[in-house]
Structures are given as structure tokens and as C-alpha cells.
Amino acid sequence: MPTPLIAGNWKMNGSLNLVESFGQALADADLPSRLEVALMVPFPYLEPAARALAGTRAALGGQTLSDQPSGAFTGEVSGEMLRDVGARLVLVGHSERRTLFGEDDAAVLARVRRALDVGLTPVLCLGETLEERDAGRGEAVVIGQLEAVADALEADQRSRLVIAYEPVWAIGTGRTASPEQAQSVHAAIRRRLATYDDALAERVPLLYGGSMKADNAADLLAQPDIDGGLVGGASLKIDDFLAICQSAG
Ligand code: 13P
Numbered sequence: 001m002p003t004p005l006i007a008g009n010w011k012m013n014g015s016l017n018l019v020e021s022f023g024q025a026l027a028d029a030d031l032p033s034r035l036e037v038a039l040m041v042p043f044p045y046l047e048p049a050a051r052a053l054a055g056t057r058a059a060l061g062g063q064t065l066s067d068q069p070s071g072a073f074t075g076e077v078s079g080e081m082l083r084d085v086g087a088r089l090v091l092v093g094h095s096e097r098r099t100l101f102g103e104d105d106a107a108v109l110a111r112v113r114r115a116l117d118v119g120l121t122p123v124l125c126l127g128e129t130l131e132e133r134d135a136g137r138g139e140a141v142v143i144g145q146l147e148a149v150a151d152a153l154e155a156d157q158r159s160r161l162v163i164a165y166e167p168v169w170a171i172g173t174g175r176t177a178s179p180e181q182a183q184s185v186h187a188a189i190r191r192r193l194a195t196y197d198d199a200l201a202e203r204v205p206l207l208y209g210g211s212m213k214a215d216n217a218a219d220l221l222a223q224p225d226i227d228g229g230l231v232g233g234a235s236l237k238i239d240d241f242l243a244i245c246q247s248a249g
Pocket of ligand 1: 094
């Protein structure tokens with residue numbers, strides 16, 4: 001079973017003060033021994049967060065990256081730059097990137113490849129809309145998003161993925177998927193991974209994201225195929241985030 005991972009995605013939120021507070025709180029926290037923690041902060045806070053989190057158990061992650069290594073791409077940030085300032089992970093294909101910034105499966109695959117090329121762990125986000133779920137296509141959409149990336153990778157590249165299932169209808173809405181709903185999709189993802197390779201299915205951490213909070217995390221994380229969480233809103237409140245970390249131990 002993969003080591004549990006709780007990753008906070010600050011999205012376009014936070015401040016230098018919050019970075020400092022998290023660094024202090026994580027340094028003082030008595031976290032479960034079998035747990036990985038990561039914080040995905042906005043680009044300007046990566047470098048201060050690298051300093052604030054040094055000596056804590058938390059790894060640092062970016063929220064997206066360019067599909068290009070360098071060059072005339074104003075406003076973009078490369079995987080190499082993320083590595084340079086201490087990031088170890090990067091979100092790819094978050095539903096906000098897919099819907100608000102037009103990233104399709106090909107764009108997601110290109111970014112996963114860039115992340116892998118520079119030694120970042122891509123956290124590949126998958127998720128269906130409410131419309132797709134209501135039409136009975138939720139699982140097919142999620143598996144399709146997975147295949148669009150995983151089919152194109154080599155076996156050793158697939159084994160370096162982290163996958164996050166984030167139903168779009170549960171993100172920022174306060175409407176969490178029930179533990180049973182989430183487990184059912186996670187199990188489908190695990191089964192699909194096993195068709196590439198049984199060891200892969202055992203190894204790749206499957207995170208749930210979508211209104212995960214201190215009071216629902218334990219039930220979600222108790223599911224056999226939920227290995228961790230990708231936490232948005234609750235990752236901006238240190239007490240809530242630490243409580244979620246405790247539930248994962
Ligand atoms: P919320 O936890 O705010 O619903 O956000 C989930 C998410 O999108 C994490 O990437």
C-alpha cells in the first residue's frame with residue numbers, strides 16, 4: 001500500500017505571512033510517522049516556502065508548469081524552474097486548468113512528460129463534471145483522462161505518477177463525494193492501473209480531492225483505495241490541514 005499523502009493546494013490564495021505560519025506549525029506538529037505531506041503554493045511563494053518548510057516533513061509542489069523547457073513564453077514557468085526553487089511535485093491537469101485555461105488531454109500529457117523529464121512527481125488530476133456523472137459517464141470520463149496520459153507513457157514513467165481523483169462537482173462546493181462514491185471511482189482507477197501492471201496499481205498513490213475537510217477526511221481516508229487527499233480550501237487553515245494530516249495516519 002502506498003504511503004499516505006496529504007497535499008494542500010492553495011490555488012491563488014495565501015500570503016507570505018501564511019507561508020511563515022505554516023512553516024512554524026509544521027515544524028512543531030507531531031505528525032503520524034507513516035505520512036507524506038506536500039504544499040502546492042503559488043509561484044511567488046515557492047522560494048520562501050522552501051525556506052519555511054526546510055526541516056519540516058512537508059515537500060513543496062507547483063500548481064502547474066509549462067509544456068516547454070524554456071524560451072519566449074511570457075508568463076509561463078518551467079519544470080526546471082520549479083526544481084530550481086525546491087519543488088518536488090507539480091499538479092497537472094487540475095480541473096481548473098482544464099476548464100478555465102483550456103488544457104485538454106494532449107496539453108496535460110505534454111506537461112506530465114515535462115515534469116517527468118525534470119524529475120518532478122506529476123500529480124495527475126482526474127475528475128468528471130456533474131453533468132457527466134448524472135449521464136452515467138462519470139467513471140468512463142475519469143478512466144479516459146487516465147488513459148490519455150498513461151497509455152502514452154513508458155512503464156517506468158507510469159510508476160512515478162501520483163493520481164488525484166477530484167470530482168468537479170465536489171471542488172469548492174462543500175459537496176463532498178461520499179466515501180462510497182469516491183471509493184468506487186478509486187477502485188476503478190486501481191483496476192485500470194492493474195491492467196498495465198499489478199505492481200503499478202499497488203504503488204501509485206490515489207488521492208481524493210473535493211471539499212475534503214477535518215470532519216470528513218477520516219471516513220474518506222478509511223476507504224481501501226483512498227491513499228491520501230488533495231485539499232483545497234481546508235489547506236489554507238493550519239488547524240484544519242493538520243487535523244486532516246492526523247486522520248491519514
Ligand atoms: P476544495 O478542497 O476547496 O474543494 O478543492 C479541492 C481541490 O481542487 C484541490 O486541488
